[in-house]
Amino acid sequence: MNYTIDSGAVAWVLVSAALVLFMTPGLAFFYGGMVRSKNVLGMLMQNIFAMGLVTVLWVAVGFSLAFGGTNGWIGNFDFVFLKDITTVGELPGYTGAFALAIPPILFMGYQMMFAVITPALITGATADRLKFSAYAVLIGVWAVLVYPTVAHWVFSPNGWLFKEGALDFAGGAVVHINAGAAALAVILILKPRKGWPREAMPPHNLPFTVLGTGILWFGWFGFNAGSALAANGLAAQALVNTHVAAAAAMLGWLLVEKLKAGHATTLGAVSGAVAGLVAVTPCAGFVSTSSALLIGLAAGAICYLSLALKNRFGFDDSLDVIAVHLIGGLLGSLLLGLFSDTTINSLGADGWFNGGGSSLLGKQLLASGAVFAFSFGVTYIVAMIINKTMGLRVTLDEEMVGLDQSQHAETAYQV
Amino acid sequence: MQLITAIVKPFKLDDVKDALKAIGVQGITVSEVRGFGRQGGHTETYRGAEYNIDFVPKVRLEIVVNDSQVDAVVDAIKSSATTGKIGDGKIWVSNINRIVRIRTGEEGSDAV
Numbered sequence: 310m311n312y313t314i315d316s317g318a319v320a321w322v323l324v325s326a327a328l329v330l331f332m333t334p335g336l337a338f339f340y341g342g343m344v345r346s347k348n349v350l351g352m353l354m355q356n357i358f359a360m361g362l363v364t365v366l367w368v369a370v371g372f373s374l375a376f377g378g379t380n381g382w383i384g385n386f387d388f389v390f391l392k393d394i395t396t397v398g399e400l401p402g403y404t405g406a407f408a409l410a411i412p413p414i415l416f417m418g419y420q421m422m423f424a425v426i427t428p429a430l431i432t433g434a435t436a437d438r439l440k441f442s443a444y445a446v447l448i449g450v451w452a453v454l455v456y457p458t459v460a461h462w463v464f465s466p467n468g469w470l471f472k473e474g475a476l477d478f479a480g481g482a483v484v485h486i487n488a489g490a491a492a493l494a495v496i497l498i499l500k501p502r503k504g505w506p507r508e509a510m511p512p513h514n515l516p517f518t519v520l521g522t523g524i525l526w527f528g529w530f531g532f533n534a535g536s537a538l539a540a541n542g543l544a545a546q547a548l549v550n551t552h553v554a555a556a557a558a559m560l561g562w563l564l565v566e567k568l569k570a571g572h573a574t575t576l577g578a579v580s581g582a583v584a585g586l587v588a589v590t591p592c593a594g595f596v597s598t599s600s601a602l603l604i605g606l607a608a609g610a611i612c613y614l615s616l617a618l619k620n621r622f623g624f625d626d627s628l629d630v631i632a633v634h635l636i637g638g639l640l641g642s643l644l645l646g647l648f649s650d651t652t653i654n655s656l657g658a659d660g661w662f663n664g665g666g667s668s669l670l671g672k673q674l675l676a677s678g679a680v681f682a683f684s685f686g687v688t689y690i691v692a693m694i695i696n697k698t699m700g701l702r703v704t705l706d707e708e709m710v711g712l713d714q715s716q717h718a719e720t721a722y723q724v
Numbered sequence: 725m726q727l728i729t730a731i732v733k734p735f736k737l738d739d740v741k742d743a744l745k746a747i748g749v750q751g752i753t754v755s756e757v758r759g760f761g762r763q764g765g766h767t768e769t770y771r772g773a774e775y776n777i778d779f780v781p782k783v784r785l786e787i788v789v790n791d792s793q794v795d796a797v798v799d800a801i802k803s804s805a806t807t808g809k810i811g812d813g814k815i816w817v818s819n820i821n822r823i824v825r826i827r828t829g830e831e832g833s834d835a836v
Contacts, residue, residue: 420733509775511768570769580771616772 311398312683315410317540322411322419328531329422333360333429335524339583340433342517343628344511344585346484347435347711349721355444359429362445366422366452372417374457375424376400381469384461391417402466406656410539419535420464424456427484433628434492437502437510438708441716443701450691451491459487460681464495474647475676476669478659479536481591481642489635490684495692499701501625503708515575522579526555529586533593545653548595551586554593558585561609568654577613580633586610587637592645595657600648604641612637635681642677646670677695725795725820725834730785731759731813732805737783743804744787745811747796763811780811788820790836 311531337356341349367558370389378385379401388394389623394414403409409416428448439613447463462468463477470482477483506508517533533551562581588608589601596604615632618627626632646669649660659665695701702708714720732740737754744752758779765778789797798815806812825835 509777511770512773566772570772570774572769574769576770613772 311404311667312408313410314412315539318410318538319412319415320365321540321544322415322535322538325531325710326415326419326422328528329419329426329535330360330528332525332528332532333357333422335428335521335528336426337521338517339521339525339579340436340518340628342514342519342521343433343512344436345711346710346722347713349442349513349713350719351712351716352432354441354717355432355439356429358445359711360425361446362449363425363428363452364421366449367421369566371424371452371457372420374453375404375460376417376419376465379467381467381472382462383458384465388417389541390415401656402468406464416538419538420460423480423484424452424460424534425608427456427480427488428452428491430484430488430630430634431492431495434496434626434630435499436627437712438499438702439495440699440701440703441712443695443699446695446699447495447624447692450695451688454691455491455684455687456487459483459684463676470672470676470679473672473675474658474669475494475672476595477591477642477676478594478646479533479590481587481638481645482676485587485590485634485638486642486677486680487684489638490630490681491688492630493624494689495701496624496687498689498692499569503705505625512576519575522582523680526552526582526586529555529590533590537594541596546598546653549598550593550596550601551589552599553598554585554589554608555582556585557605558582558588558609558612561585562613563609565610565613575648580629581609581613584608584633584637587634588612588641588644590638591642591650592679595645595650595654596648597650597653600650600662603646604644607644608637608640611640639677639681641675643670712724725823725833726789726791727788727818727820728785728789728794728797728815729818730787730801730805730815731757731782732785732801733807733811733813734781734783736807737777737785740785740801740802741793743800744797747793747800749787749793749797749800751787755784755786757782757784761811761814782813788823788836790833793823 337353341352344352371389374384375387376384377387398680400413423594428451460483463483529551530548534544534548537547559578559581560636562577567573585605585608588604615636647660647662649657650663650667651659653659658669660669759782760778760780768775800817824831824836
């Protein structure tokens with residue numbers, strides 16, 4: 310090892326890896342409660358399956374493509390099936406100020422949980438009509454072609470966006486803009502659910518959605534505070550920022566909801582919290598707590614207003630992945646250009662409000678745009694190829710009887 | 725023998741059951757149903773999208789009685805299920821052709 314292992318950091322990142330993994334089943338129930346009962350297993354299965362498939366692909370080639378080598382655009386095959394991970398002196402790029410205090414295998418394991426949940430986010434947009442086999446192929450290809458590339462650009466110190474100076478503490482671009490753009494690409498090809506938008510398709514089990522939100526919120530401490538990769542004040546700052554943003558976003562969403570729709574709803578409260586968590590993800594270790602509060606408040610209000618986009622533009626984003634993850638991720642990434650503060654994190658940069666001028670904001674725009682364009686473009690092509698070969702969508706009969714029965718020969722609730 | 729079917733508001737079920745027991749009715753079947761008559765539905769909101777829910781939850785009671793008990797049962801249900809507000813429900817009476825007690829094989833009035 311070319312650097313010192315810190316036992317506190319190791320302990321915390323080990324826990325964080327577990328926390329982030331827990332978010333995938335949390336997401337499964339967050340989404341699962343919102344779909345109709347005939348499709349709940351379809352939704353849960355897609356999310357749980359990502360834990361299986363993406364894990365194997367990450368170990369096989371994903372990690373290596375994301376973090377291997379010194380090229381600025383893509384990794385290499387140095388770490389295929391994790392060869393040399395226990396003997397390598399340090400991971401490429403993680404030197405000097407970026408030296409890790411944890412063993413490379415733990416870094417890989419922690420990053421693995423991010424790679425798992427990111428494609429799972431897409432399932433919310435494609436709910437109720439995506440064929441399971443097509444989904445499996447889609448996320449399999451995505452987990453090799455798209456996620457590692459974007460992770461390399463933004464997270465790896467050798468990545469071109471990292472070198473440009475764009476900041477993303479825990480994955481606002483790598484996870485949320487990335488998944489949101491991909492979701493948009495897929496649903497444009499998939500087309501809306503039968504009956505949308507006239508037919509009422511209300512959530513079948515909001516208690517699941519609330520429970521899922523609790524798990525996501527809890528796990529997000531691992532997602533954001535764990536990204537400090539250290540057991541120190543920065544991790545603590547990130548934890549506090551994460552929590553405060555979620556809370557403020559919940560209130561922001563509820564306020565706008567009450568004013569526009571007449572009621573403060575349970576679904577609104579949990580959706581608002583998630584929007585805040587998304588928006589603070591790129592910011593968590595770079596901004597002050599009062600900034601996090603404002604970022605959360607803005608995310609709650611703006612993501613609520615973004616719900617109208619799908620009706621305005623006529624796309625069926627079943628569970629509002631675009632309004633919450635794409636818009637939330639974009640908002641957080643751009644607001645970071647305003648609120649970033651080197652007194653919070655000296656490895657960051659100062660945003661517009663902290664004397665840095667428009668420089669960081671420009672880099673955030675570049676990173677957001679590049680990630681969006683790449684993810685949208687590649688996903689669109691992949692989805693189109695899958696659609697033309699095996700077909701993305703279930704048949705009309707299968708859609709009517711529901712995914713649980715048609716895709717998995719199961720019924721969720723035996724009456 | 726007559727089948728009395730009554731649709732009542734769910735929270736009135738206990739009152740109706742008590743009233744029927746008080747006049748000697750020994751068996752009732754209850755199911756949870758949805759429906760609407762003149763009572764309208766309500767709206768629900770999910771993420772800003774409003775849904776008109778036409779159907780209202782109700783409870784259906786089915787009681788088989790001898791002809792001589794019909795009027796008493798109908799009156800008991802009517803007075804215990806009423807709230808005076810729209811959506812109180814309906815009662816209808818239909819003829820039963822044959823009835824069998826499964827355990828003993830008894831038929832007719834003995835099976836009621």
